[in-house]
Amino acid sequence: MVDTVEKTRTILVVEDNVLMRKLFVRCLEEGGFAVVEASDATSVLSLMREMAPDLVVMDIVMPGLSGLELIKQIRADGELTATPVLAVTNLATPADKRRLADAGFDGHVSKPIKPKEFQATVAGFLTAA
Numbered sequence: 001m002v003d004t005v006e007k008t009r010t011i012l013v014v015e016d017n018v019l020m021r022k023l024f025v026r027c028l029e030e031g032g033f034a035v036v037e038a039s040d041a042t043s044v045l046s047l048m049r050e051m052a053p054d055l056v057v058m059d060i061v062m063p064g065l066s067g068l069e070l071i072k073q074i075r076a077d078g079e080l081t082a083t084p085v086l087a088v089t090n091l092a093t094p095a096d097k098r099r100l101a102d103a104g105f106d107g108h109v110s111k112p113i114k115p116k117e118f119q120a121t122v123a124g125f126l127t128a129a
Helices: 018-030 044-051 067-076 094-103 115-128
Strands: 010-014 034-038 055-059 085-089 107-110
Touching (some): 018 034, 034 044, 044 055, 055 067, 055 115, 067 094
Parallel strands (some): 010 034, 085 107
16 A cells, blocks of 8 residues: 555656556556656656656657667756666566666566556655655
């Protein structure tokens, strides 16, 4: 269960697949989080500056700019570098996990997600932050 401190936390969800994005948003809202959506990577940096999210939940495989390319931009930006970013991906081998960590992600969740576990993982990141 998410406590009242975490209920006010804002999460930016970056996912190009409409159905997956709706699932993530629904799970997070049901967990008591405020959620802002982005359908691709193009507006993420400006959205992050505008809203200062407590956490970014990001797909890796997206058209145009991938999550791996975007995390490099986030980590290179002095204003955004401290924001925790959680990868949500089908990439789940030990080598994939290492590559995500090396790229700058703070953690990952494997697809398909399990809603309660997803909520708990997000809450854990926000508690640790």
